[in-house]
Structures are given as C-alpha cells and as structure tokens.
Amino acid sequence: MTQTEVIKVDHISKHFREQLALKDLNFSIKQGEIFGFLGPSGAGKTTTIKILTGQLEQTSGDAMVLGRSVNKINESIYEQIGIVTHNSGIYEKLSVYSNLEIFASILNIDKKRINEILKRVGLYKDRKKKAKKLSQGMRQRLVLARAILHEPKVLFLDEPTSGLDPSTSMQIHKLLIELKNKGTAIFLTTHNMEEAAKLCDNLALLNDGKIVEAGSPKDICLRYDKNKRYKVLLRNNEEMILPQSIETAEKIDQWMGQNDLLTIHSCEPTLEEVFLEVTGRELV
Known part of the structure; x- marks a missing residue:
C-alpha cells in the first residue's frame, strides 16, 4: 500500500538579515512516518x-503540508496538525483537565476524549491539579496531550523529551510509536541521536542550516562503516574486536562449533559519530 506524502520541502532557504539560517532544504515525509530532523x-x-x-515565511523555495503551500496556511489546517515546541503555552491558573477542555471546545472535540488522552500520557490522576504546580515532565506531557487531542494527521515535535527523566521519555516514545502506527506523520527535531535511532524511520542531519546527510538511521550508519569490525565475547569472558577477514570468519566458525561464542556485534558507527565525522562538530 502506497503511503501518502504529507510534507514536501522543495529548496527552502531562510535569511535573517545577513545570516543564512536555512540553506536549500529538500525532503519529504509520508503518512505514518517518523522523520527526524537532527x-x-x-x-x-x-x-x-x-x-x-x-509561523514564519521562508526567503525562497516552497513547502507543502497536507497538500497546501505553507504560504497559504490558514486556521483550518490547525485542525489537522499538532505542535509541541518549547514555547507551547499552557494556562497556569487552570487545571490539567480545563486546559484540554478549552482546546476541545475550540475544535469541537468530544470531551470524553480528554480523560482518554490524560490516561495515555499518565496525567489522569493529576487532572484536577493546577498547571502551575506541575513538574517539567508533567508540563511536557500536558502540552503533548493537547497536541494530539484532536488526532492530528501531522505532529510537529521540537525536542519533546529534552530535560525529561528516562521513565517519562519512554512513556512519550511509546505514545509516538502508537500514533505512527495509526497513520500520523511525525516531524521530530532533537539533538539526541540515540532517541532518533530508536524512533525514526528516516532522518536528516542538519548543520549550519544545511542537510549534510539523510536516510534511515541504519543506512546512514552503515554508509560510514568503512573499517568493518566485530566485537565478540567468549564463554571464558574474553572480549575482543576483530577486523572483517577470512581469519576472523574462521575463528568465529571455530568458536561457534565449540559453543564458546556468547555474543557477536558489528561495530558500525553511531549516528553521533557519523555527525561528528561529516561536520567536525560535537552535538551540544
């Protein structure tokens, strides 16, 4: 079954006075795809x-979201997209439930869905708590709940797990996978390469406003696996890294025959190592 293309970016560039912030971006995202922008x-x-x-006009190029040029976006498209950014505001003096109730009223969403979503993001027990009393992780989950309350076709997430503890991050990851499986296209920005490798179907590595590498996480890592090596652990707890060669193949075959081989792993570079190689920059 062919997946529908929901986002297409065609030669987008953006200048801020003398600074070129984005340089000739080209990519597309399909329905039910998590696309990492790293x-x-x-x-x-x-x-x-x-x-x-x-929210911002490009200097050149064009982009389509759900078949509509970004230059012609109006209020109706916000009924089909969700946005989570660092400046996504919530009503501090209102309860968790009331925050979502307002949004449900604006978009004519059945209020029965509010409790359903709160349970999914782990905030149901805190639904009566004032937003100003929420922890950072709980606030982040509330913003995410609001963004998916109307079951958007496209979800934009700007570093949604930044600063969150591992347990909360795992909850959000699980929810994102569920949304993807239901057909939501997710545009995920992050500088967490481990998170991207876990979640993303495809991704683009961005440096100084320019895409320097793109593809699936596995394909990108294998593309830079120039010195193929294998890490093995033997039954006697001896651990070693061996190059790809006939001799290594013979050793592995022998260890397997003697039931001495406990584990074997390929040593392709991580996404972070690839990024460092293609840009010369650390991820900070």
Missing part, C-alpha cells in the same frame, strides 16, 4: 518547524 542547538531545526506551520 542537529545541535542553533542548527535551524526550530526555524524549519516555524516555516512548515506557517
């Missing part, structure tokens, strides 16, 4: 989200 702080990730959601 890079360090200041690389242009948030700027891209603002252009794709109609």
Whole structure:
C-alpha cells in the first residue's frame, strides 16, 4: 500500500538579515512516518518547524503540508496538525483537565476524549491539579496531550523529551510509536541521536542550516562503516574486536562449533559519530 506524502520541502532557504539560517532544504515525509530532523542547538531545526506551520515565511523555495503551500496556511489546517515546541503555552491558573477542555471546545472535540488522552500520557490522576504546580515532565506531557487531542494527521515535535527523566521519555516514545502506527506523520527535531535511532524511520542531519546527510538511521550508519569490525565475547569472558577477514570468519566458525561464542556485534558507527565525522562538530 502506497503511503501518502504529507510534507514536501522543495529548496527552502531562510535569511535573517545577513545570516543564512536555512540553506536549500529538500525532503519529504509520508503518512505514518517518523522523520527526524537532527542537529545541535542553533542548527535551524526550530526555524524549519516555524516555516512548515506557517509561523514564519521562508526567503525562497516552497513547502507543502497536507497538500497546501505553507504560504497559504490558514486556521483550518490547525485542525489537522499538532505542535509541541518549547514555547507551547499552557494556562497556569487552570487545571490539567480545563486546559484540554478549552482546546476541545475550540475544535469541537468530544470531551470524553480528554480523560482518554490524560490516561495515555499518565496525567489522569493529576487532572484536577493546577498547571502551575506541575513538574517539567508533567508540563511536557500536558502540552503533548493537547497536541494530539484532536488526532492530528501531522505532529510537529521540537525536542519533546529534552530535560525529561528516562521513565517519562519512554512513556512519550511509546505514545509516538502508537500514533505512527495509526497513520500520523511525525516531524521530530532533537539533538539526541540515540532517541532518533530508536524512533525514526528516516532522518536528516542538519548543520549550519544545511542537510549534510539523510536516510534511515541504519543506512546512514552503515554508509560510514568503512573499517568493518566485530566485537565478540567468549564463554571464558574474553572480549575482543576483530577486523572483517577470512581469519576472523574462521575463528568465529571455530568458536561457534565449540559453543564458546556468547555474543557477536558489528561495530558500525553511531549516528553521533557519523555527525561528528561529516561536520567536525560535537552535538551540544
């Protein structure tokens, strides 16, 4: 079954006075795909989200979201997209439930869905708590709940797990996978390469506003696996890294025959190592 293309970016660039923030971006995202847009702080990730959601106008090029040019986005498209950014505001003096109730009223959503979503993000027991009393992780989950309350076709997430504890991050990851499986296209920005490798079907590495590498996480890592090596652990707890060669193959065959081989892993580079190689920059 052919998946529908829901986002298409065609030669997008963005200037801020003398600074070129985005340089000739090209990519597309399909229905039911998690697309990672990865890079360090200041690389242009948030700027891209603002252009794709109609909050900022590009200098050149065009982009389509759900078949509509980003230059022609109006209020109706916000009924089909969800946005989670660092400046996604919540009503501090209202309860968790009331925050979602307002949004449900605006979009004519059955209020029965509010409790359903609160249970999914682990906030149901705190539904009567004032938003100002929430922890950072709980606030992040509330913003996410609001963004998916109307079951959007496209979800924009700007570093949704930044600063969250591992347990909360895992809850959010599980929810994102469920949304993807239901057909939601997810545009995820992050500088957490481990998170991206776990979640993303495809991704682009961004550096100084330019895409420097793109593809699936596995394909990108294998593309830079120039010195193929294998890490093995033997029954006697001896651990070693061996190059790809006929001799290594013979040793592995022998260890397997003697039931001495406990584990074997390929040593392709991580996404973070690939990023460092193609940009010369650390992820900060």
